[in-house]
Amino acid sequence: MLRGTVLLLIGVMALGVSASAYKNPLPVESEGIGAGIADPGLLRWMGKYYLYATKVKEDPGMRCWESDDLVNWKYQGLCIGDDPVFADGHGWSPGPFYYNGKFYLYVCGIDQKHRVFESDKPTGPFVCVNKDLIDVNSLDAVPLLDDDGQLYLFYAGWEGVGIQYRKTSSPIKGDGRNQTLPACQFSADSDGNFWTEGPDLWKRNGVYYLTYCGNNWIKDSYQVRVAKGRSIADLKPQKSDKLIMQLTGEWVATGCNWSIRGPNLKSLWHVYHCRKSGGHVRRMCLDRLYFDKSGDLRCDGPTWTQQPNPEPPQCCESFLRSDIGPNWQIKSGEWKIGGEDRLVGCSGEIAWKCPVGANFVAEFNVKLQKSGGKARYGIAIDAECGRADIVVDAASKSIELRSNGSPIAKGSLPQRFDLAAWHTIIIQQHNGRMQVRFDEMNKIDARIDLGSSKFSLIADDCEAAFGWCGFSNYEKGEQSL
Known part of the structure; x- marks a missing residue:
């Protein structure tokens, strides 16, 4: 075992890339097929990432890969077989989306149409x-779930139509009125x-x-270029709108991008493809995004030299075990590992022993398994300055922030949401401001100062399950996401 480890390290050093760094384009297992x-x-799901590529x-x-860190990808096989609905065998630009217990892939093709595929798992099979x-x-359709629960589809058109969008009533319908964003169109040559x-x-924000x-x-x-706006209809190119561009050199044609939250939860990353000049096989690239003082989105890329790997979360739990483990302390109720991938609580509270700083971002995946008449479940933050509870109220389908027992803010959840499905709660505390996102919908934005703290999980008058959870602290002066 030691000899194998030494040989592996020597091999990595010989390639000129350290074990904690990556270099574009990324090597991806089983990438040398087709395009x-x-x-x-x-797609980010339960602390892991899932990658899909054009067929x-x-x-x-259509192929699928899984990763813990956005750099090292393990091939998961075909998530869609050679389905006859693919026009002439082509399925382009798969856009993944999780919504209310189901996984979706939006796929376009040579016939200028879109199909949507559905699965119970991120690796498929999708139907x-x-x-x-x-x-x-x-x-190239991609969905957006806005803060008010409204679903949108954004997509491009053939023959220079540019970027378009429409409201939809469900993730499997394209029933809204087509609208265009004429400002979001350009000619590079x-x-x-x-x-x-x-x-x-x-x-x-x-x-x-x-x-x-x-x-x-x-x-x-x-x-790749970028536009911004306070509303969708107001989207216009930002002052310096060129985000990723490589016109000369070994690798060129950088585009067809995806932005995603990093493993440490506080960074934003840009995934895109490139190709060799004159070639057609595309390779995957990764670079970090950030926001400048004016709020414009920036990227110091494309990069072709060694870059630090995306950082992992400071602390995380996946519950892939048979017992609760040493990092948890039951305060009340009954708690156990259920299905070897979730922590299940019944009418009680359990404390996570990992200390949290005054400024942090945390992710919790939650679902309601059995409900009483007043079911409430979520996360408590026990801090130097008191206690904050972020709980889902099943009866009213809302998420609420309470400070020392008093209500501070409340956000409504879509009535069509199934609380028995997995949902993601992201809590960000930064310079006295708390933001709470439910499935990336911003539901709470309030002023509250906590100081250093610890998390607890809450299940009140119900049985609730908690999947992957993790957090990272913000360093002094670090930009919030």
Whole structure:
């Protein structure tokens, strides 16, 4: 075992990349099929990442990978076989989405239509549930669940139509009115080609950030640009809108991007593809995103030298074991490991012994298993300055922040949400401001000072399950996400 470890380290050093660093483009297991890792789509789920890539005619199906750190990817096989709904065997730009207990993939193709596939697991198998989601002139669809619970689809159009969007009533319907974002369109060359594609969205502090690509992946000038706005209709290119661009060198045509929260929960990362000049096989790249003082989205990339790996969370738990473990202390009620991947509590509270700083970001995955008449479950923060509870109220379908027992803020949840499905709560405490997101919907934004603290999990008049959880502290002066 020791000899194997030494040989592995020597091999890594010989490649010029340390074990704690990566270099673009990333080597990905089983990537050398068809188009390579073209049009990467990413999903974060239970502390892990799932990667999906374009299927071309020669591929046996659509492929899926899993990673803990965004750098090292393990091939999971085909998440969709060679489904006959793929037009001429092509399935492009898979956009993954988790919603209310189901996983979805939005896939376009050579016939200018979109299909949506559904699964119970991020690795599939996915089954087509709507082969005519958007049935004309559409490309590269990605969903957005806005803070008010409204679902949107963003997508591109063929022949220079640019970025478009519509409201939808469910993740498997494209029933809203088509609307366009004429400002989010550009020509990278002097040939008048305004083909713009590959939309992706991120929302921070009430501002929408839209990244998009152009003009054609076969051109070396293919690049990523960014727009921002206080509303979707107001999205316009930010002052310096070129986010990722590489026109010359060994690797070019950087685009078709995806933005995703990093393993430490407080960083934002940009995943995109590149190719060799004159080639067609695409490779995956990774670079960190950040926000400047004006609130513009920035990236010091593309990078082609060694970069530090994304940092892991400061502390995390996956509950992949048979007992509660030494990091937890039961305060009341009954607590046990259920199904070897979740901590289950019945009418009580359990404390997490890991200390938390005054400024932090934390993620908890929760579901309601059995409910009494007044079921409430969630997270408590026991701090130097008192106690804060962030709890889901099952009866009113809301999430509430209480400080020392007094209500501070409350956010309503979509009535169609099934609380028996897994949902993600992200709590961010930064410079006296607490933000709480439920499935990335910003539901609470309040002023509250806590100081150093510890977390507890709460199940009141119910049986609740808690999946992967983790947190990282913000360092002094560090930017919040």
